Each structure stands twice: as C-alpha cells, then as structure tokens.
Amino acid sequence: MIVVSLGFHLLVAALFWDVSSSSSPHVDPRGYIVFCPCMGRFGNQADQFLGALRFAKALDRTLVLPHWVEYRRAAASSSMQIPFDTYFKVAPLLEYHRVILMQTFMDDIAGKVWPVGKRTVFCHGSRDMFESSEPNSCNAKEGNPFGPFWNAFGIDFDGSEFYGPLSYTESDRSAWRSRYPANDWPVLAFTGAPANFPVSDEDAKLHKHLVWSDVIASSAQAIINNHLRTPFIGIHLRIGSDWSNVCKHLDLNGRTHLFASRQCLGTKFEYGTLTETMCMPDVDTVTRQLTKLIHRTKAKSVFLARDSQRYDSDIAATLKKLSVSYHWLTEDDPHLDLAILGQSDHFIGNCISTFSAFATRERRAKQLPVSFWGFNPSGKDEL
Numbered sequence: 001m002i003v004v005s006l007g008f009h010l011l012v013a014a015l016f017w018d019v020s021s022s023s024s025p026h027v028d029p030r031g032y033i034v035f036c037p038c039m040g041r042f043g044n045q046a047d048q049f050l051g052a053l054r055f056a057k058a059l060d061r062t063l064v065l066p067h068w069v070e071y072r073r074a075a076a077s078s079s080m081q082i083p084f085d086t087y088f089k090v091a092p093l094l095e096y097h098r099v100i101l102m103q104t105f106m107d108d109i110a111g112k113v114w115p116v117g118k119r120t121v122f123c124h125g126s127r128d129m130f131e132s133s134e135p136n137s138c139n140a141k142e143g144n145p146f147g148p149f150w151n152a153f154g155i156d157f158d159g160s161e162f163y164g165p166l167s168y169t170e171s172d173r174s175a176w177r178s179r180y181p182a183n184d185w186p187v188l189a190f191t192g193a194p195a196n197f198p199v200s201d202e203d204a205k206l207h208k209h210l211v212w213s214d215v216i217a218s219s220a221q222a223i224i225n226n227h228l229r230t231p232f233i234g235i236h237l238r239i240g241s242d243w244s245n246v247c248k249h250l251d252l253n254g255r256t257h258l259f260a261s262r263q264c265l266g267t268k269f270e271y272g273t274l275t276e277t278m279c280m281p282d283v284d285t286v287t288r289q290l291t292k293l294i295h296r297t298k299a300k301s302v303f304l305a306r307d308s309q310r311y312d313s314d315i316a317a318t319l320k321k322l323s324v325s326y327h328w329l330t331e332d333d334p335h336l337d338l339a340i341l342g343q344s345d346h347f348i349g350n351c352i353s354t355f356s357a358f359a360t361r362e363r364r365a366k367q368l369p370v371s372f373w374g375f376n377p378s379g380k381d382e383l
Contacts, residue, residue: 047195052195066084068084092209122188124163232345233348237305243280258279297346300324
C-alpha cells in the first residue's frame with residue numbers, strides 16, 4: 001500500500017514554478033486560441049487538448065494552455081482550476097507549436113489584444129441550457145465548470161460569435177482563416193475545446209509532446225524505486241457504478257464507437273467489436289488475464305489504479321498465491337496513477353476508458369506493450 005499526498009505535488013509545483021515565464025512575452029501577430037477544457041474529467045480533457053493543439057497549429061495561432069478543470073471532494077459544488085504546468089512541461093509542446101500559459105497570457109498579453117469590453121466568445125450555435133439562458137448567446141459562463149473556469153481569470157464576455165457550420169478538421173482550415181483573420185479577430189475564445197471527441201488518430205500522435213512535469217515524474221519514479229519490485233504490471237480498472245451506466249450504451253454490432261474504443265478496436269473496427277466484458281470486465285476475467293500475464297512476464301509486483309475497491313480482495317488473494325505484491329495509491333491522484341502506469345513493464349487497461357487511453361498513448365509513443373481487459377485482438381499487435 002502506498003500513501004501519497006496530492007497537496008504535496010501542488011505545493012512543490014508552486015515552489016518550482018518556471019521563473020522564465022516572468023519575462024514579458026511578445027504579442028503574436030498571428031493571433032491566439034483560448035478555450036475552456038470543460039468536458040468531463042481529466043481523460044476527456046486530455047483527449048480534447050490534443051485536438052485543440054493540432055487545431056491551433058492548423059490556424060497558425062498561439063495556443064493558450066488552459067488550466068485543467070478538477071472536481072475535488074472538498075469542493076464538489078464548484079470546479080477547481082489547476083495550472084497546466086502543474087502536471088506537464090511546456091517546452092516539449094513548443095517543439096510542435098507556439099503555446100503560452102493561460103496566466104501569462106492574461107497578465108501580459110490579453111490587455112493588449114483582448115481588452116475588457118471587447119471580448120467575444122465562440123461557439124457552434126446558441127447554447128440555451130437553462131430557462132434563464134440568454135437567447136442567441138453562447139452563454140459561456142452558465143453552469144459548472146464553465147462559470148468557475150472563466151471567473152478564475154476575471155473574464156466576462158461582451159458578445160457571442162457562432163462559427164457554424166465550420167468544423168475543426170483540416171478541410172476547414174482556409175475557411176477559418178478567411179472568416180476570422182487575426183488582424184480582426186486576434187483572439188478566438190471558445191466555450192469548450194475546439195476539438196473533436198474522442199481524439200482522432202492524427203491528434204493522438206501529438207501525445208509524445210505531452211511530458212509529465214519534473215514533480216510528477218520524480219514522484220512516480222520514487223514510488224517505483226521504493227515500493228514496486230520489477231518487472232511490474234500496471235492495471236486500470238473502471239468498474240464503478242457510474243461506469244456501468246456508460247456500458248449500457250455499447251453498440252455490440254460494431255457500428256458505433258464508445259469513448260476511447262478506437263484504441264483497441266481500430267477506427268473502422270478492423271480489430272474486433274465491442275463486448276460487455278471489454279467495458280465492464282468481471283472479476284474472473286481480471287484475475288485470469290492478470291495471472292496469465294504474470295506468468296508470461298515474470299512480474300514481481302502489480303500497480304493498480306481503479307475507481308472501485310470491489311475486486312480488491314479477489315485480486316489480492318490471486319496475487320498472494322503467485323507471491324506477487326499488490327500496490328495502489330491511498331489518496332486520489334489520477335496524474336500520479338497515470339505517470340506510474342506509463343512506466344510499467346506491461347499495462348492492462350479498459351478499451352473504452354479515456355483514462356486508460358491516456359496511458360495507452362503515452363506507452364505507444366514509447367513502444368511499450370499494452371493489453372485490454374477482455375480483448376483478444378484479431379490481426380493486431382499488442383503494441
């Protein structure tokens with residue numbers, strides 16, 4: 001059992017904040033893209049971030065790196081905004097395209113190119129979510145996390161711009177530039193991420209530029225060095241009651257993907273079709289698949305990230321017979337979970353989960369093996 005404090009990571013990250021951001025950056029004449037990562041939790045946000053990064057490059061605008069939106073038990077009524085570089089390095093992203101931290105943009109750039117009183121927000125069409133919603137408006141600050149996100153930076157909007165029928169695909173790149181030139185529209189601020197969900201195959205390739213911060217990386221390595229005997233297997237179990245509701249929407253006929261299912265089935269279902277076991281594996285599937293992998297890899301320990309403890313006793317009993325140790329974080333720290341899963345000698349994830357998909361993308365970028373619960377690939381290498 002491993003005890004780690006999430007608050008410790010945030011404190012250390014603050015202490016080691018990059019002092020280079022204190023120098024005043026130059027205004028980018030090609031414009032900026034700002035957005036709220038307001039869909040779901042971290043897995044979904046990371047999916048859409050990659051799409052937004054590629055979209056910014058396609059329009060040749062600097063991407064403003066948003067704060068991550070989190071929902072902690074201590075502040076369940078409102079989301080929290082965590083600076084982007086708390087979890088990820090900025091420099092590797094600059095190898096691909098121009099980016100700037102949100103706080104730096106607001107402190108040093110916004111007043112010059114996006115002054116108060118002249119802030120327009122973009123959405124595909126009118127968002128009339130509540131009875132109180134203003135008609136013909138993006139209503140960008142209605143609801144949580146939308147309101148808390150923009151309020152964290154003191155941003156109010158003075159108008160709405162409906163960009164439909166434009167999409168975020170490469171085919172509309174020229175249309176975006178001609179309709180919204182940077183000299184007239186220096187900032188494109190989006191109600192949500194300007195990206196498709198789930199992440200496309202092309203966008204997924206950008207994950208190699210998403211590198212853990214030194215604080216997260218060193219914390220993960222310390223846990224591996226001090227607690228996990230190698231080789232070790234990392235597993236992710238998505239088996240909570242809320243997930244069972246998601247699994248009710250499976251298309252078992254192989255016509256429609258669900259969340260991140262492309263990661264194992266392929267874009268056109270070339271490697272199989274969805275099954276209930278792939279979405280919600282039973283405990284027998286988990287222990288049997290894990291046992292086979294332990295025998296094959298000679299693993300000495302298992303690291304677990306999960307959303308429910310209901311399989312813990314069965315897994316522990318299985319691993320005890322195999323003389324394999326079993327570890328997990330006792331405090332909710334999904335980023336540290338992912339950083340550890342990304343370094344395991346083998347990883348078993350949930351085919352549908354975007355949380356598993358994050359680990360899968362990181363591992364595939366490093367050519368590390370990946371498996372999925374209840375999935376027997378047809379003609380597909382496990383990498």
